[in-house]
Amino acid sequence: MKKERIVISVCVLNLNPCYDHWVIIEKESPIPNVLRGDKVVKLVDGKGLNIGRVFNTLGFKDYLCLNIVGGEVGKIIESGSRKEGIKSKFFWIEEENRINTAVVFEYEKRMIMINEPGPHITNLEINKFISFFQQNLKEDDKLIISGSAPQRFESYHLMELINFAKKKNCEIDVDIGGTWLKEIVESSPPDILKINSDELKVAFDIDIKETSKVNEFRKKNHIKELIITHGKEGSWGFFDEILIKATPKKIFSDYSVGSGDSFFAGYLYGKEKKFPLEECLKIATACGIANTLHYGAAIFNKQDFKDQLKNVEIKKVVL
Template sequence: MALLSIQILNLNPCYDHWVIISSVPRTPNVLRGDYVVKLVDGKGLNIARVFNMLGFQDYLCVNVLGGDVGKIISAKCREEGIKTTEFWINDENRINTAVVYEYEKKMLMINEPGPIIQPDEIEGLINYLDSVVEEKSTLVISGSAPRGFGTKNMARIAEIATRRSCRLMIDIAGEWLKELVNFEPEMVKVNADELKIVFNLHDLDLKELFQIKKMYDIKVLCVTIGKEGSITLVQDKVFRAKPKVVYSDFSVGSGDSFFAGYLYQEAMGKPIEERLVFATACGMANTLKYGAAIFDLKDLYQQLSLVELVEERL
């Protein structure tokens, strides 16, 4: 039984096409796909998809949608049974394309710039969120925002969370991360490269990480490092979680799968050690299939014994 309701803010959803090319093309400069994987995407929707796979239903994903692509995303969410609420804008959501060269074990990801949100739409969205965000819930802000949505707008969302006594959990980069850490988030899950850029770090020095954690009163600071797993700081402890086996380089959505696994285990009341092992296994399982945040439960549970977890103290 879940302890807390989770609301996921998905400001910049998209529709993805993964075109799989199994063998060397016969005609130069012409790529003909052997099959295609189509799915709704965006960090928040990826988290919701994993929740569904895990049988967890105590969540709601807030999507900002626009145009014909927005209608497709809305329809596909209903098909998948993803629990959503929608705020509509005039501009069109983005379509992203992944070209997978299966014979070379390589891929190319092409991301469109996404919609532009107008000032009046921003006001409408913030008012809408003020009506949707529940008292003492967990508010997850994950992923980018539409063009035109600035840091001060993001701060207003965090202020809503503060007024409602929500637990703020974030996975975001750039100026938005720099702004949101000022609101004492319960958890920051961030890619190592993104963290270095925002805080001008040369490496992942533990003393510097603890300084950041303390300065912004972050309860859990989790830094993901791709194939090397993650470093998580909780109180005065450091946990390093690492996969013993790396199956492929097709890792799009692995960070979102990791975050979803962590949030799920936390909602189930599991200790930090179990959260991190499970989260890492979710990220590993994600690399076994094409598409973001798509994997089988069988694959997930097979990965649990292949996660190495080490605890350190400063």
């Protein structure tokens, strides 16, 4: 049987996928130190897979997630991705992927998220993964870099991937935090950078409300589109000579795990469809809100998304 060729325009790096286990507790337990779940949600996770899940919901199929997987959990991630129809390829390592556990105390409107550290990757596995990546990235693709990586996968390894992509004339779109964020921006600026306002302050000591400083930062680092999410206040998009603000009219829940990934996927979807910038931000914000309607990351449906499009207010400001 002839193997189907996967045609893509968007390559999504998912270096540190995981399996999520959500336990929802609806009422306080009468037994001390014993929690009994009322509902359970299980799903494959990782920023790249979440982006793929939202792409599927919106009807966009020209993408491919490249995942690093290992062990029995890796098998679950592979099986779950295929079951959901998330277009993926898998690079196998020796150590096992992580399991993340969320305990939702619904009666108190709070939750605890427990994230495992994830696997270690060897130098040999890193070199083989770089070759795997180079074989799958095509000329003029868009490369989406989102989330963390296995332990021992260093920033210079990531820069090697980025530099290869730039030689292939690929657009680089980034949603990443920590030390990697600053290094990427200063060494090899992305075309699109999506960060939250806290990351902007910690990494670059810039407050989102200092719009002139934010725009100077964008220009200085040659970032074409700088998208900053600001919690319940929505998102701010900084572009050439214009600032676009997208604000939710109504917030339905404080459960925001996966909202950033859903937002980024919505924005990238709008870009792929060549929609105006304000429409891209509107779609992104609607996806972020829709994500809060259900437990688990990026598992809203098309109707949730359509309903929330009406819940987004757009405002343009000339810089």
